Amino acid sequence: MGEKALTGTLRVIDGPRPVRSVLRLLRRRPGRLAVAISAFVMKDIPLWFLPVVTARIIDLVSDDGSTTEVLVWFGIAAVLVVQNYPMNVVYTRNFMTVVRDTGADLRNALTDRLQSLTIGYHTRVSASIVQTKVVRDVENIEIMLQQVTQPLLSSVIVLIGATSMTAIAVPWFLPVYALVVPIALLLRWALAKRSRTRNETFRREVESFAARVGEMASLIPVTRAHGLERTAATRVAHQADGVRRAGLSLDVLNGHVSALSWVTMQMLGLSCLVLAALFALSGILPITPGEVVLLSTYFTLLTQGLTQLLVLIPVAARGLESMRSISEVLQEPDLEQNEGKRHVDSITGHLLLDHVSHRYADAERDAIHDVTLDIPAGRTVAFVGSSGSGKSTMLNLVLGFVRPISGRILIDGHDMQDLDLRTVRQWISVVPQESVLFEGSIRENIAYGLDDVDDDRLRAALHDANATEFVDRLPEGWHTLVGERGARLSGGQRQRLAIARALVRDPRILLLDEATSALDPESEELVKKALDRLMEGRTTLVVAHRLSTIRRADDIVVLEQGEIVEQGSHRDLLARSGRYAYLHSTQAGTTD
Template identity: 55%
Template sequence: MALPQGPLEHRYRGEHPVRTLAYLFREDRARLLVAVLAFGVKHSPVWLLPLVTANIIDIVVEQRPISDLATNIAVLTVVLALNYPMHLLYIRCLYGSVRRTGTGLRSALCRRMQELSIGYHSRVSASALQTKVIRDVENIETSVQQSSDNGLNAVMTLAGGLAVIGLRVPAALPAFLIVVPAAALLVQRLRARLRSHNAQFRREVEQLSSRVGEMTSLIPVTRAHGLERTAVARVDGSLRSVLTAGLRLDMLNGHFGALAWILLQALGIGCLALAALVAYYAWLPMTPGDVVMLSTFFTTLTASMTVLMGLTPIITKGLESVRSLGEVLEDPDLEVNDGKQRIEKVGGRIDFERVGFRYDTEGQAAVTGFSLSVAPGETIALVGASGAGKSTILNLLIGFIRPVSGRITLDGRDMATLDLRSYRRFLSVVPQESVLFEGTIRENVGYGLETVDEEQVRRALRDANALEFVDRLPSGLDTVVGERGARLSGGQRQRLAIARALIRDPRILVLDEATSALDTRSEALVQEAMSRLMRGRTVFVVAHRLSTIRGADRIVVMDQGKVLEIGSHEELMRGGGAYARLQKNQLG
C-alpha cells in the first residue's frame, strides 16, 4: 500500500482541528462520497420498513389488490439484498481512508521527530511522543469511524424518516420537528447526570494504576525490607475504592438507564395514542397504517437524535488528539539542513572560535568564550566537574545545538552553513550507555549501512574485542540482543557500540564517558578496543576517570563553561593547577 507522499506538517498552524481533518482526508474525498452513498443505500431499510409496514396494513384493512402486497415485499427484499454489498463498499471506502490517513499521520510524526532539534527532545519525554504516535492517532481513527458509523446512521434515519412523514402525512411533520428533539433532549439530560460519577470512577482507576506502578517499581526495595504485606495493603485499599465506586456507578447506570427507557417508551405510547385519536376522529386524513408508521418513527427518530447528541464526547476526544499531534507537527524547533552545503569529505580539523552557548535565554551560560583548534588526528580530552560544560561542547561538535555566539568550523568551513546530516556520516559517537535496538548483533553493528558483508562485521567485532563473546553465543551474529541490549552485559554492549563505530570508519570520533559504568576487566577490554578505534582519527573524549585520558594529545580542563588550562598530562601535572588537583583528589 502506498503511503501519502510529502510532509503533512505544513498545514498545522493552530487552525481549527475540523479544518485540519478535512485537509488530512483531502485525497480520499471521492472515496468518502462513495462511502456516504453506499451507507445511504445499505441503511434505507431502517426508514423504509415503517413505510412498507404502513402500506401492508392499509392493503389488508382496505382490501387492496394482492399485487400491491407483492410489490411492497419485493421493494423491501431488494433493499435488504443490497445491504451486504453496500456495507462492504462502505467499510472499504471509509475505513480504508481512515487507515491510510492514520498511517500518513504516523509517518509525518516520525519524520517530524527526526527533524526536531535535540533540544526539543530533551524537553519532551520519549513516552509522551510515543503516546502521540500510537494513542492519539488511534483516537483520531476511532473517533472518525465511530462518528461516521453512528452519525451517518442517525442522520440517514432522521432524513429518511422525516422525508417519508413529509410525503405521507405532511400535517404531522411540524409536531415531529418539535417533539422528537425535545424528547431526545430529555433522555440526554438524564444520561448527562452520570458524567460526574463516571469521572469519579475514572479517577479511582487512575489512582489504582498509579499504586500498581509504584508497587512494581518498588518490588526490590519491598523484598529487601520484608514489606510485602504493607505493599499489598496499599494496593488493596485502592482496589476497595475502585470496587465501591464501580458498584455505585453500576447502580446509577441501572437507575438512569431504566428511567430513560421508561420515559422514551411512555412518549412513544403517547405518540401512538395521539395518532390513534387523530385517525379515529378524522381530525386529519390518516390511515391505520399511518398511525403505526408515526408511532414507529417517533421511537426511531428520537433514538437517532439521542445518538447525535451523544457523539459530542467521541468527537471532542478525536479533535483533542488532532490538537495534540499539532503540538509536534507545528513546533518550530527544527534542525534545518535543506539548501545548505553538503559534505563529501572530512579532513578532521575542528576550530572553536570564542563559542558561547546557554540553554535558557535568562539562565547562566553553559559555555563562555570557548576557543580551541584541533588538528586532524589529534585526541582531545575534556575534564572538569559536573556542570563544567563538557557535554555541551560535545553537543555543539555533533551539531545537536548551535552556538549562541562565536562559531565552529570544520576544515575551515563554518558549520552553520553545512548540511549536518552529511557531516554526521563522517562522525561516530560511543556514549556512556550504548544504545542497541531489538534485533540481531549483525543488524546492530551494521545499523544504517546499505551494504555490509559478514567479513566487515566480524572484522569490526574483532577490533572491538567483541568477537570472542559473540562466537560463544548460540546463534553467533544472528543472536537477538533484546530490547536496548538487555540480554548482554554492560561491557558487551559497549564493545558492540565500538564495533558499530569502527565499521563506519569515521573521521571524527566522540567518546562520552564510554567506560565509566564498567567493571575493571570490561574496562580493560573496552580501552584496548578504543585505542584501535582512535588511531588516525580526530577524537574528543570525556572521561570521569582521569586515568583513562592520560594518553590524550591535549587535555582541556573546564569549569563553569570556561577553559582553565590546556596541555598534555605531563605538562598539566608539572603545572600543579586544576588538573593536578583533580588527579590528587581521585588518587586520594
C-alpha cells in the same frame, strides 16, 4: 513516510479545531471515501424505506387490497434487504481502509515530527508521554471514527429519507419532526463543554501516570538497591489515584449524558405516536392506520439514531481530545532547523569553536562561556573537569544538539548554522557511557541504518572492536537476539558492540562520552584497546572522569564553570602543577 506526505498531514492539522482536523484528514482519500459513503447510502435504504412498505401493507390489509400488490411490495423490500450485505462489505472495506490509513498517517507524522524536534524538547517531555500520544491517542481517533461515523451517517440518511417520505405522504406532520434535531443539538451543546474539560483532565492524568510508570521502570535497580519498593509504589499509586478520580468524574458525566439522551428521545417518540393516533382518531388530519405506523416508526428511527449519537458523545469527545493531544506534537515549534540548508557529502573532521557560549533555559549562568578551540582533523582532544564544568555540553554543541547563543562552530571551515546537521551526523559516531541497543540481533544493531553493508565489513568491525570472540561463542552468533536495551549482554559486551557500530560507519569525527567509566577492569581493558583502533586517524573528542584513560590524548582541555582554565598534553599539564595536576593526584590518591 515521505516528506510530501508528512507536509500534507501537518498542513491539515488545526489544533484548536479538532473536528476540522479530522475531516481534513479523511478528505485526503476522496476516492475511497466517496465509494464508502455511496455504499453506505445504498445499504441503509431499507432503514428508511421499510416503514413505507410496512405502512402500505397495513393499509392494503385494512382496505382489503390484493395479494398481488402485497407480494410486489414484499419483492421490493426483499431486494433492498438483500443488497445490504454486499453494500455493507464495500462500505466497511473502503471506510476502514480510510480510517486505518489515517491512523498510519498520524503515527508516521508523529514519528517524523519527533525525529525533527530538538533534544531540548525530548529533555522536557517524558518518553512515556510521547509513547502515549503515538499509541493511545491515535487509537482513540480510530475508535471515534469507527463508532461515531456509522450512526452519524445513518441518522442523516434516515432524517433525509423520513422527511422526504413524510413530505410526500403526510406533509402536515413535518413540524413535529422539526422539534427533534434542535432538542438533540441543545443537549449536545449543553454537555459539550463539560465533556471536553473532563476529557482533557483525564488525558493529562493518564499522561502523567504514564510518565510515572516509565520513571518507576527505569529506576527499579536503584529502588531495589536501596529498599525503596514501598516508596516507588506509593508514588505510582498517588498518580493512579489521580487517574481514578478523573476517570470516575468523566464516567459520571457520561452516565448523565446517556440517561438524559435516552429519556428525552423516548419521550419524544411516545409523544409522536400518541399525537399521530389522536389526529387520526379525531379526524383533525386525514391519517390512515398505515400512516400512523409510518410516522411512529420514522420518529422512533430518528430518536434512536440521535440517542445513539448523544450516547457516543464521550467517545467523540475522547477522540477529539486525542486529536488536540497529537496536534501538540505536530505543531510544536521547537524544531531543529535543517530544511534548505547546505548538504554535506563528506568531511575531514577539522573543528573550530570560535568564542562559543551556551546557556540552558532558566539557568543563571553559561554552561559554556567564550570558548575558543581549534581542533585539526585527526587529533584527539580530551575534556576534563569537575561535574557541571561543561564537558558534556561541549559534545552536544559539536553534535548540534544545542546551539551556541554566541560565537560559532565551524566544521571544515563551514559554520554549522548553515549546514543540514542530518547530513553532518552521517560522518559522526558517538560511544556513550551506557551503550544503547535495540531489541534485535547483534548484526541488526551493528548495521543499524546501513542498507548496503556486507558481512566482511561487519566482521572486520567486530574484530576491531574486540567483540568477535564473545559473539562467536553465542548459540546463534551474530544472529543472537540481544534483548530489550541489550539486557542479555554484559556492560562490556554492549560497549564493544557500540564500538563496532561506530567502526562500521567509518566516521570522521568520534565522540566518546565516559565510554569506559561503567566497566570492570577486565572489560575496560578490552574496550580501551578497541577504542584505540577506533580513534586512529579520526578527530576524537573524549569526556572522561578517569584521567588514566586520556593520557595519550594530543590535547587535554581542563574546564571549570564552562571556561577553559588549562590546555596542553598530559605531561605539560602535570608540569604546571595546576588544576589538572590536582585532579590527577587526587585520583592517584597522593593528596589528602
